[in-house]
Amino acid sequence: MASYLEDLVDYFLSSSALVTYWNYIFPVLVGLYLAISLYDKHRYGRNKKLRITEPAATEKNGSKLDGIEYVGDLEHADYDPLPALEEKPHVPYAGATVTLAQDPLEAAERFYAIANNRRSVRKFSSRPVDVAIVERCIRAAGTAPSGAHTEPWTFCLVSDPSIKASVREIIEAEEFVNYTQRMAKQWVTDLRPIRTNHVKEYLTEAPHLVLVFKQTYGYKVDGDATAKKQHYYNEISTSIATGMLLCAFQCAGLSSLVTTPLNCGPALRTLLERPPNEKLLVLLPVGYPADDCTVPDLQRKPLEDILVRY
Amino acid sequence: MASYLEDLVDYFLSSSALVTYWNYIFPVLVGLYLAISLYDKHRYGRNKKLRITEPAATEKNGSKLDGIEYVGDLEHADYDPLPALEEKPHVPYAGATVTLAQDPLEAAERFYAIANNRRSVRKFSSRPVDVAIVERCIRAAGTAPSGAHTEPWTFCLVSDPSIKASVREIIEAEEFVNYTQRMAKQWVTDLRPIRTNHVKEYLTEAPHLVLVFKQTYGYKVDGDATAKKQHYYNEISTSIATGMLLCAFQCAGLSSLVTTPLNCGPALRTLLERPPNEKLLVLLPVGYPADDCTVPDLQRKPLEDILVRY
Numbered sequence: 114m115a116s117y118l119e120d121l122v123d124y125f126l127s128s129s130a131l132v133t134y135w136n137y138i139f140p141v142l143v144g145l146y147l148a149i150s151l152y153d154k155h156r157y158g159r160n161k162k163l164r165i166t167e168p169a170a171t172e173k174n175g176s177k178l179d180g181i182e183y184v185g186d187l188e189h190a191d192y193d194p195l196p197a198l199e200e201k202p203h204v205p206y207a208g209a210t211v212t213l214a215q216d217p218l219e220a221a222e223r224f225y226a227i228a229n230n231r232r233s234v235r236k237f238s239s240r241p242v243d244v245a246i247v248e249r250c251i252r253a254a255g256t257a258p259s260g261a262h263t264e265p266w267t268f269c270l271v272s273d274p275s276i277k278a279s280v281r282e283i284i285e286a287e288e289f290v291n292y293t294q295r296m297a298k299q300w301v302t303d304l305r306p307i308r309t310n311h312v313k314e315y316l317t318e319a320p321h322l323v324l325v326f327k328q329t330y331g332y333k334v335d336g337d338a339t340a341k342k343q344h345y346y347n348e349i350s351t352s353i354a355t356g357m358l359l360c361a362f363q364c365a366g367l368s369s370l371v372t373t374p375l376n377c378g379p380a381l382r383t384l385l386e387r388p389p390n391e392k393l394l395v396l397l398p399v400g401y402p403a404d405d406c407t408v409p410d411l412q413r414k415p416l417e418d419i420l421v422r423y
Numbered sequence: 424m425a426s427y428l429e430d431l432v433d434y435f436l437s438s439s440a441l442v443t444y445w446n447y448i449f450p451v452l453v454g455l456y457l458a459i460s461l462y463d464k465h466r467y468g469r470n471k472k473l474r475i476t477e478p479a480a481t482e483k484n485g486s487k488l489d490g491i492e493y494v495g496d497l498e499h500a501d502y503d504p505l506p507a508l509e510e511k512p513h514v515p516y517a518g519a520t521v522t523l524a525q526d527p528l529e530a531a532e533r534f535y536a537i538a539n540n541r542r543s544v545r546k547f548s549s550r551p552v553d554v555a556i557v558e559r560c561i562r563a564a565g566t567a568p569s570g571a572h573t574e575p576w577t578f579c580l581v582s583d584p585s586i587k588a589s590v591r592e593i594i595e596a597e598e599f600v601n602y603t604q605r606m607a608k609q610w611v612t613d614l615r616p617i618r619t620n621h622v623k624e625y626l627t628e629a630p631h632l633v634l635v636f637k638q639t640y641g642y643k644v645d646g647d648a649t650a651k652k653q654h655y656y657n658e659i660s661t662s663i664a665t666g667m668l669l670c671a672f673q674c675a676g677l678s679s680l681v682t683t684p685l686n687c688g689p690a691l692r693t694l695l696e697r698p699p700n701e702k703l704l705v706l707l708p709v710g711y712p713a714d715d716c717t718v719p720d721l722q723r724k725p726l727e728d729i730l731v732r733y
Contacts, residue, residue, distance in 0.1 A: 135449075139445075139449070194608055195612065196612045196614075196615045198613070198616040198617070198721065200615060200616045201616070201719070201720040202720065203618070203718060203719055204717060204718060204720045205715075206542050206544065206717060207716075208544070208676065208711055208716075209541070209673055209677070209678065210540060211536045212676040213537070213675070217556045217675045217676050218555060218559065220674050220676060221556050221560050221563070221674065224559075224560070224563050224671045224674040224675065225559055225560075225562055225563040225566075225671070226521045227519075228671070229563070229566050230519055230521045231519070231568075234516065242527075244732075246527045248726065248730065249528065249531035250531050250534070250535075251729070252535055252726050252730075253538040255726065256535075256538040256539045256723060257666060257669070258680075260683070262721055264723070267729060267730075267731060268729055269733060270730060270731070270733065271733040272732070272733065276733045299653060300655065302504040302505065302506045303504075303506050303507045303508070303571045303653065303655075304506075304571055306506050306510045306511070307572070343607075343609060343613065345610065345613075348658070348662070349658070349662045349665075349683065352658070352659045352663050352666065353665050353666035353669065355666060356567060356664060356667045356669070357538060357670055358666075359568070359663065360534065360667055360670040361534045363519055363522070364522055364531070365522065365528075365530040365531040366527050366530060367519070368518050368519065370568075371568050371663065373570070373659065387731075394659070401518050402518045406515065407513035407516060408513060408514060408515075408516040409513055409572070410511040410513060410514045413565060413574065414574050416562050416565065419561070419574065419578055420561050420562075420577075420580060421577060421578070421580070421697075422554075422580050422582070423579060423581040423582065423586045423695060
């Protein structure tokens with residue numbers, strides 16, 4: 114078979130017409146390739162969103178549909194999938210029973226006061242924080258909604274000083290390269306008012322670090338435990354959970370800082386021995402501000418700049 | 424010049440060595456191309472993250488660095504950028520002064536009770552909700568942190584019944600195609616326990632809809648108002664703000680539902696006349712659950728499944 118194919122290719126390559134006209138054929142091929150590429154880009158955009166509209170073709174491994182990346186072998190013609198969740202009768206829900214105040218307007222105002230009291234803290238006190246408080250906050254973050262209730266998050270709580278030191282070592286080495294080489298001049302300039310650089314004292318000063326990993330896919334619990342489970346909108350879901358975590362910290366009087374250690378994900382994943390389906394989304398130091406902590410003199414946009422009424 | 428080049432290309436294409444050996448040269452070129460592609464993919468991943476490490480090359484228009492998409496003409500050799508924020512002296516920050524309880528553990532526990540009381544509601548009562556409550560909640564969401572304090576979000580609050588009807592029309596038409604054609608069989612199956620389909624009554628039943636747009640870039644306020652401003656991590660930032668919005672709603676006793684209307688973004692943006700730098704991230708109906716509202720009998724993962732201690 115292989116030698117037959119080789120013969121065919123040999124014959125094809127040495128056929129006189131091809132040899133004679135290759136200088137016409139080759140540019141035509143290149144032109145065709147470019148035309149198809151340009152058409153593709155125009156029609157489907159950079160990420161090839163919406164490329165596939167036929168269901169049979171939609172579920173190819175690794176294909177993307179509006180931000181959804183498919184994993185594993187999801188579809189066969191005669192494949193009858195099981196839902197990731199159990200199908201049970203629904204239960205009544207009467208709405209919120211635990212709120213901040215009887216009057217909803219007062220409750221909203223009280224929550225705003227708590228939220229508006231938050232600032233990103235970059236200089237932490239070494240004052241210890243009972244790990245139980247941080248754990249309760251993480252438990253609250255875990256109540257976040259997620260695509261098809263996949264709960265695609267892992268919170269790594271680092272309290273051990275030597276592991277915090279290793280985290281700092283990894284991040285400072287990468288951040289030095291980021292600030293000096295990788296980040297655009299505009300980016301570094303935009304960060305100047307916030308006065309950040311590659312030195313991250315808070316990584317060892319803060320009593321705890323929370324590394325939030327998004328699980329880009331999961332594994333089925335029933336049946337074949339090696340079968341991959343789709344995690345829809347895992348980045349948005351995990352970011353929403355992070356927003357809830359920030360609220361929890363603030364309600365408990367703790368300060369934190371949302372950081373996105375650029376390019377440190379793989380090294381930190383290795384350090385914390387996380388599986389390959391987990392990708393670092395954000396890292397938050399948690400604790401109390403240092404006595405001499407200062408923050409940028411920022412204003413928040415007024416409501417009229419962020420709200421449009423219809 | 425052009426004709427000299429043409430002559431050169433002509434000469435090159437018709438040189439006898441190329442004609443004779445093209446059947447060797449062509450496969451070598453194809454092989455080289457494939458090898459480079461594979462190396463690229465292996466080294467830099469699908470999104471060509473980290474492709475560029477030299478600063479001069481990093482800031483090309485539209486290039487990506489670990490999820491950061493550059494916009495506009497950000498860099499010239501002799502370009503001295505201004506920071507997007509004003510550079511002012513920093514101010515002291517003493518940490519949270521408004522919390523849920525004196526004792527931080529009790530405060531964390533109380534916030535957990537509020538958060539754990541939240542469920543995604545798909546059947547809303549038409550009971551009106553004072554728009555001032557929703558606006559206070561949006562104001563709280565607007566206190567979220569964002570990359571370089573860019574605040575890359577717009578909250579569109581739709582209360583007008585006819586606009587809600589138009590939103591529903593757009594979404595139901597797209598969702599019908601999503602459910603029947605675009606979504607993988609596994610995806611539709613995973614949603615079966617949640618009992619969703621393309622009919623979205625809540626879009627007209629709920630008294631308000633909040634459409635959260637992420638601003639993929641902004642415009643500079645000082646100087647050239649048409650100059651684009653970089654919005655770092657705009658999706659993560661806007662999702663975090665959405666997480667805070669959910670907390671605000673829950674604190675105020677309101678119910679909601681995070682939805683990601685697949686492929687409806689452009690039509691909804693047009694309907695609401697939003698500018699091209701804004702992309703729909705999520706849509707949330709807000710209100711009170713209907714009297715006969717039921718929710719899936721879901722369990723949340725226990726803390727031990729989402730938390731890893733180090």
